[in-house]
Amino acid sequence: MPTLDRQDTVFVLDIGETENRFHPDWISSVNAALDEVERAEGPRALVTAATGKFFSNGLDLDWLAANPERRGDYVAGVQELLGRMLTFPVVTVAALQGHTFAAGAMLSLAHDFRVMRADRGFWCLPEADIDIPFTPGMSALIQARLTPRTAHEAMTTARRYGGHEAHAAGIVDHAVAEEEVRATAVETARAQAAKAGPTLGTIKTRMYPHALQALRSPAALDG
Numbered sequence: 001m002p003t004l005d006r007q008d009t010v011f012v013l014d015i016g017e018t019e020n021r022f023h024p025d026w027i028s029s030v031n032a033a034l035d036e037v038e039r040a041e042g043p044r045a046l047v048t049a050a051t052g053k054f055f056s057n058g059l060d061l062d063w064l065a066a067n068p069e070r071r072g073d074y075v076a077g078v079q080e081l082l083g084r085m086l087t088f089p090v091v092t093v094a095a096l097q098g099h100t101f102a103a104g105a106m107l108s109l110a111h112d113f114r115v116m117r118a119d120r121g122f123w124c125l126p127e128a129d130i131d132i133p134f135t136p137g138m139s140a141l142i143q144a145r146l147t148p149r150t151a152h153e154a155m156t157t158a159r160r161y162g163g164h165e166a167h168a169a170g171i172v173d174h175a176v177a178e179e180e181v182r183a184t185a186v187e188t189a190r191a192q193a194a195k196a197g198p199t200l201g202t203i204k205t206r207m208y209p210h211a212l213q214a215l216r217s218p219a220a221l222d223g
Contacts, residue, residue, distance in 0.1 A: 001016065001025070001026065001029050002015045002026065002029045002033055003033075004033040004036060004037070007186060008190070009042070009043045009044050009045060009190055009193035010044070010045050010046070010047055010189045010190050011033075011036075011037045011040070011044060011045070011046050011047070012046075012047045012049055012182075013034075013046060013047065014049050014051060015030065015048060015049070015055075015056060016050055016051070017050065017051040018052070018054070019057040020050055020054055020055065020056040020057065021058060021059065021060040021061075022056075022058065022059050022060050022078055022081075022103055023060045023063055024060075024074065024077065026060075027078065027081055030081060031084070034046075034084060034085075034088065037090060038088075038090075042196075043193040043194045043196055044193055044196045045090050045091045045092070045190060045192055045193040045195075045196065046088065046090050046091070046093070046189065047095055047182070047186050047189050048085075048092065048093070048094050048095065048107075048111060049095040049097065049181075049182050049185065050095075050098060051097075052097075052098060053098045053099060054099045054100075055094070055096045055099065055100040055104055055108070055121075056100060056101070056103070056107060057101050057102065057104055058101050058102030058103035058104045058106075059102060059103045072218065075135060076218060078103060079138070079215040080215070080216070082103075082106055082107060082110045082138070082141055082215055083110075083211075083212050083215040085107065085110035085111060086110040086141065086204060086208055086212065086215075087201055087204040087205045087208070088201065088204070089196060089197055089204075090193075090195075090196040090197075091112050091189055091192035091193070091195055091196070091200070092110075092111040092112045092189075093111060093112065093113045093114070093115060093185040093188050093189045094108040094113070094114045094185070095115050095182045095184075095185035095186075096114060096115065096117065096121065096123065096172065096181065097117050097121070097178065097182065098117070098120075098121045099121050099122055099124075100116075100122070100123045101122070101123075101124050101125075101126055102124070102127065102130075103138075105123055105124060106138055106141055106142065108123070108172075109145040109171075110141065110145075112192075113173045113174075113185075113188055113189075114171070114172040114173055114174075115172065115176060115184045115185040115188065116163040116166055116167070116175050116176075116181070117163050117175070117176070117177070117178050117181050118162075118163035118164055118167075118175040118176055118177060119162075119163065119177070119178065120162075120178070121162070121163065122162060123160075123161045123166045123171055123172070124154075124158060124159065124161065125154045125158060126158045127155070127158065128156055128157065128158045129158040134155065136214045136217065137214040137215035137216070137217065139155070139214070140210055140211040140213075140214035141211045141214075141215060142154070142155060143211075144210065144211040146169075146170065146171065147169075147170055150169045150170055150171065154169075154171070163175035163176075174188075
């Protein structure tokens with residue numbers, strides 16, 4: 001399960017060491033960690049990281065298959081987390097040390113900055129291949145955070161971007177060696193820690209009104 005550690009002005013949220021899928025308990029744990037960061041005082045920033053082969057493989061499709069009657073509430077909870085991260089009142093950096101797929105990729109886009117491992121691991125929106133359409137909210141988030149050309153390619157082709165390819169496409173801000181991913185993310189976050197506060201949250205909210213409205217509207221996973 002996710003854990004939160006503080007390194008001076010930088011909170012590091014490690015979201016796990018498995019596939020880190022969005023199980024309801026996992027979502028609750030992430031939100032509890034974000035509550036702690038938001039309650040803290042003074043300069044601070046957030047790095048979201050993971051351990052192992054995956055950053056996140058996205059939605060917990062096994063849980064969804066076993067709980068079809070809870071689909072609506074589940075998707076609403078996922079989208080609420082994406083919207084919360086998009087407008088979080090501290091600077092946020094995603095440290096992508098491993099595969100970052102589907103809703104995991106969307107979570108990375110909800111951060112202010114992204115640092116990806118250059119030599120291994122993929123960033124991918126596989127929905128076109130797995131026959132699951134994006135919800136309107138997810139579509140709006142992706143299109144708000146990527147250029148039109150990159151969003152179109154990523155969403156319609158399910159291309160798997162390596163670190164250098166993701167950097168060239170503007171998906172990530174840095175592509176670095178494996179051992180530098182988390183350290184680069186922490187340094188990026190630390191440099192912006194003084195900006196934490198309500199004004200930053202307001203700026204982000206006003207930057208993405210369409211995406212936020214779509215994320216906060218009810219939407220079924222199957223469209």
